[in-house]
Each structure stands twice: as structure tokens, then as C-alpha cells.
Amino acid sequence: MSSPDSHDAVIALTRHWLTHAVIGLNLCPFAKAVYVKEQIRYAVSDATDMEGVLTDLEAELQTLKAASADEIDTTLLILPRALPDFLDYNDCLFFADRMLKQLRLEGEIQVASFHPLYQFEDSEPDDIENYTNRAPYPILHLLREDSIERAVDAFPDAEAIYERNQETLRRIGLAGWNELMKR
Numbered sequence: 001m002s003s004p005d006s007h008d009a010v011i012a013l014t015r016h017w018l019t020h021a022v023i024g025l026n027l028c029p030f031a032k033a034v035y036v037k038e039q040i041r042y043a044v045s046d047a048t049d050m051e052g053v054l055t056d057l058e059a060e061l062q063t064l065k066a067a068s069a070d071e072i073d074t075t076l077l078i079l080p081r082a083l084p085d086f087l088d089y090n091d092c093l094f095f096a097d098r099m100l101k102q103l104r105l106e107g108e109i110q111v112a113s114f115h116p117l118y119q120f121e122d123s124e125p126d127d128i129e130n131y132t133n134r135a136p137y138p139i140l141h142l143l144r145e146d147s148i149e150r151a152v153d154a155f156p157d158a159e160a161i162y163e164r165n166q167e168t169l170r171r172i173g174l175a176g177w178n179e180l181m182k183r
Contacts, residue, residue: 014042039073062102083138110148115134
């Protein structure tokens with residue numbers, strides 16, 4: 001039997017969130033294709049601090065860069081033991097962006113952010129709109145820029161996704177979100 005923090009359990013909970021929230025609510029209209037094609041790499045970090053997270057991030061950036069997009073189009077670096085505080089996580093994003101520049105991956109790969117306590121600037125912690133970026137664990141989502149460009153080109157009105165997501169979450173509310181996540 002796996003412990004709640006086993007890699008398999010972490011990936012299972014992350015996949016549940018991905019399939020039921022991100023894909024199920026169509027929060028990211030680009031996610032379904034890479035999910036169906038099994039082009040998502042789920043990397044569970046054992047890091048417990050920012051230094052360990054950044055070490056794992058560098059390894060995952062190199063893995064994504066070296067892999068064919070047909071094999072790995074995107075990576076979810078899942079951090080079940082690190083950065084539980086959202087402000088610490090937010091600080092890590094600064095260093096992640098610096099790492100992209102140092103590795104000369106800026107313009108090739110970008111990092112998107114998800115966290116259990118995600119909070120947009122100028123929002124209250126309990127605002128339902130924050131749930132568009134809430135995940136069961138802190139996650140650094142590594143995306144290929146060219147894949148994003150192709151997806152945006154294929155999706156009319158990509159700028160409206162953010163607003164549509166907020167409307168969706170306001171419609172289902174916190175009770176609906178909690179029901180979705182407990183299934």
C-alpha cells in the first residue's frame with residue numbers, strides 16, 4: 001500500500017486534478033491534446049527546500065529540451081514536500097525565470113505556476129477565481145514555447161480564456177470545486 005506521499009499517489013492526485021479540473025472544466029483548452037497523446041511528463045520532486053527544487057527544475061528543463069516534443073511536450077514538476085507557503089513558492093518562480101535565462105531557454109520553454117494556495121495579485125485568499133491556478137501540490141509546469149504558439153494559433157480568442165475560466169469557477173463555486181476534487 002502506498003503512503004499518501006508516494007510518487008504514485010502524488011501523480012494519481014495530480015492526474016485527477018488535471019482530468020477533472022483543467023481538462024474537465026476546460027480551464028486550458030490546450031491540455032486535452034497532450035494528455036490524450038500521453039505527452040505529459042509527471043516528475044515528482046523529493047526536494048524539501050528551494051535549493052532542491054531548483055536542482056530538480058534544472059534537470060527537468062534539460063530533460064524537456066533534450067526530448068522530442070512527440071515524446072514529451074510538457075512537464076509537470078510536482079513538489080509535494082517543498083514550498084507549501086505560496087509566498088516562498090512565488091519567490092521560487094523568480095529563480096526559475098532566472099534559470100531559464102542562464103540556460104538560454106528563454107523563448108524556448110516557459111514556466112507556468114500552480115499551487116494549493118495560489119492567489120492572484122489584488123485578490124482575496126478565498127476568491128474562487130484563484131482556483132484557476134490551484135492544484136493539489138505546488139507545480140512548476142514547463143511548457144514548450146512553440147507548442148504554446150501552435151495552440152494559440154489554433155484557438156480563436158485565446159486572450160478570453162482567463163476571463164472564461166473565472167466565469168466557470170464563479171458558476172460552480174467553492175462547493176462545486178470541492179465536489180469535483182473529491183470524486
